[in-house]
Amino acid sequence: MSTLDRSLDPLHVSYADDPRVVKEAATEDYTTHVVPLSWRSSKKSLSMSWYSLVSGMFYLVTAATLAAVVGTVDTLIGIVLACVAFGALGYIFSGYAAKTGLTVALISQRLFGASGSIVAPLILAATSIYYAVFESSMIAHAFSASIGGLDIRVWYAIAVVMNLPLVMGGIRRWMDKYNAALLPVYWGGLILVIILAATRMDTSAWLAHTPQQAASLAAPGWLYAFFIYLGVLVLMMFTMDFARFGKPRDTKINGIATFGPVFYVFVYLANGLIGIFIAYAAGLAGGISSTAIVDFIVTLLGGWGLFLVWVTQARINTANFYVASTNMEALWTRLFRTRLPRVWAVLLCGAITYVFMLTDVLSYLLVALAWQGAFIASWVSIMLVHIIFSAGGDKNDLPEFRPGRLARFTLGAWVWIGSSVLGALFYQFGGAFGATWSTPLTFALGALLYAAAFKAQSRAALLRRANDPRDEVEDIWEARIRCHACDHSYIAVEMDRDPSQTGQPAICTACAGLSKEYLAACRNEHLSGGIAAADPARQPVQGLR
Incomplete structure (x- = not known):
């Protein structure tokens, strides 16, 4: 001292x-503080909360759609590459989050400055809400098609409201227990779908499936599939906000089993195989959609199928609404300089989700996600370079994140904005090549520019x-x-x-x-x-x- x-x-x-x-x-x-060691979660509790992200129609539909475009073999190669890449990133990011106890919003202050960091919680909150819109729409569609009797707008409201109480208590209070109870239901239900589909339909050639007509892609099929999964790098930001609750002594096991390779084997490979199989069994090779897969599951299992769809969407939406609400709270605090209790942040995110569901959301959702994806890819690459280059931290083996000890804007902020905008423009105006390569090129550009600016960034970022x-x-x-x-x-x-x-x-x-x-x-x-x-x-x- x-x-x-x-x-x-x-x-x-x-x-x-x-x-x-x-x-x-x-x-x-x-949400707006460092997580003390006394509030860290056990390995089991943290894994159950995080594994809520395993279940989601998004993963089934993505794999099935890719198989229809590039074939099953190329899709699986891309998935395996994604498991390796995301597994390695998850290990690194989760360890750093457990070491520092920082949220995406707080660590972004070190990267981009006290004022420049405000975009990070905005991007993460918006992306989480978009995913909540997608998943909530699936359960509303299933309820409407199976039960009926109510206007679809009412089912939208029911789908959203059912999730909100589950995330108001936070990770330690309720999410881990709820998701632990429903995880066996999810896997058991999907296994039952596979068994019934295999006994009633001809599924002998699903692994050898190839597209009827080769698509015009700007990359080999397996690389195209990998790049599609790379577009979900927002999971690294999710990882930071969840892994900050990990105990430092559990860093290795959490990095491997909870946030690393084991998790992605389940979320990408297992879900991908199931999604491809279901789509092939349902004869959807030429017209795959999320609602078509939901309809097939409900038709196959009846009321139990509807319950399975609800379990699938309810589990993943706990993570979506949790991340959305915590970052909404951080964003609100920064914008309006007043505290927004997280219960109110949850309600606000639910209301925004419902409003989006009432619009023709799919007409702009993919474009919005692509533009936000450029900012996310750049953020992840910058964060990765920062972790590697600043092993000893700024002080006390930690990054400086306190707003009164950082410049308002850092060189990293301009690197982030510049590389992200270039990536988004490349996606928008680069044709097929731009749409395919924008994410990896944005990732590489952000990493290279931040690495080049790191020393100057570190000198200018910290206040005396x-x-x-x-x-x-x-x-x-x-x-x-x-x-x-x-x-x-x-x-x-x-x-x-x-x-x-x-x-x-x-x-x-x-x-x-x-x-x-x-x-x-x-x-x-x-x-x-x-x-x-x-x-x-x-x-x-x-x-x-």
């Missing part, structure tokens, strides 16, 4: 969780600040420091001194992001060479980027 400045207010330190914080965390899940509360405690992960703004105590990892207040009392990351006075004072301190100004309000910030 450094010598204490006698002009500073003493820190209010404790070594037990603040009961008020624990009570809030039951629903908030430390004195008086760090981390230096005043023995263990930054165990010591809790009381925030003068909200009067709650959080771990020292996220705490800062507030130079806008006499005595520079401690302030937590969430409150720091809300205070214009704090941010202005921090930048004035930086401009004065790391010495806190006596009266920050009299020294306006000029020219800092």
Whole structure:
């Protein structure tokens, strides 16, 4: 620890969780804070919450559609490559998230600056909502086709409302238990579909299926299939928001089994094989759609088929709405400088999902996802390079993420925006070649540019600040420091001194992001060479980027 400045207010330190914080965390899940070690989940609990993403008609439909375009063999080769690539990325990203306890929104502050990072939660919230629209539409269609009696808009509302209570309690309170109970139902139901389809239809040649007419693609079939899966790199952002609850001692097993190769064998390969088989058995080779596969399952199993479809969509939508709501909360806080409780964030995401379902969403959903996919591919590549290049972190073996110790915009922000826009334009105007290659080229471009700018980015991103509360405690992960703004105590990892207040009392990351006075004072301190100004309000910030 450094010598204490006698002009500073003493820190209010404790070594037990603040009961008020624990009570809030039951629903908030430390959405705008670092996850303390005391709130980390067991391997089993975390895996059950994360494995909600295994079930989804999206994976079945994607594989079946690709098999219709490039054939079963090329599709499976692409899937295996995707399992390898995503498995490796999942291992790396989950380990980093467990080490730091940071959300996508918080780590993005280090990459792009305190202000430049605001796009990250926006992109992730929007993408999660789009996926929720897709999955909720499937269950609404199944209910309408099987039960009927109500307008489809009513079924849309029912499909959305059924999911919202399941994510209000967060990962530790309900999601893990709910998804653990329904996981056997999902796999058992799909196995039953396979058995019945195999006994009633001729499925002998499904593995050798080839398209009736070769498609005009800008890449070999197997590579085209791999690139399609690469378009779902948003799962790496999902990984960050879930894996931050992992215990550091479980990093290896979580990296392999929960977020890494084992998970993708189930989510891509197992689901892909099942999707191709079902589509072939149903005779959908020339007209595959999500609703057609749902209809086939319901026709084959009757009421149990409807239940299986509900289980499939309900499980994956817990993850969609969870990520959407946590990032909506972070976005709202940054935009309006006021807190939005996560329960209200869940309701807001549900309302937006329902409104989208009432529109002709499919007419623009794919284009929107493609444009957002460029930003996501670039974000993932930049994050990967940052993890590799900054093994020791900025301080205390951690990246700096506290808003008052970072520039408003970093060079990384311009790298992200530039590579993403170029990728989106390439997709939009590059014809078949652009549509096929935009994601891998955007990924490569973002990585190369960020690697080239890394040293300059690191020098310019950090503000010159004195008086760090981390230096005043023995263990930054165990010591809790009381925030003068909200009067709650959080771990020292996220705490800062507030130079806008006499005595520079401690302030937590969430409150720091809300205070214009704090941010202005921090930048004035930086401009004065790391010495806190006596009266920050009299020294306006000029020219800092």
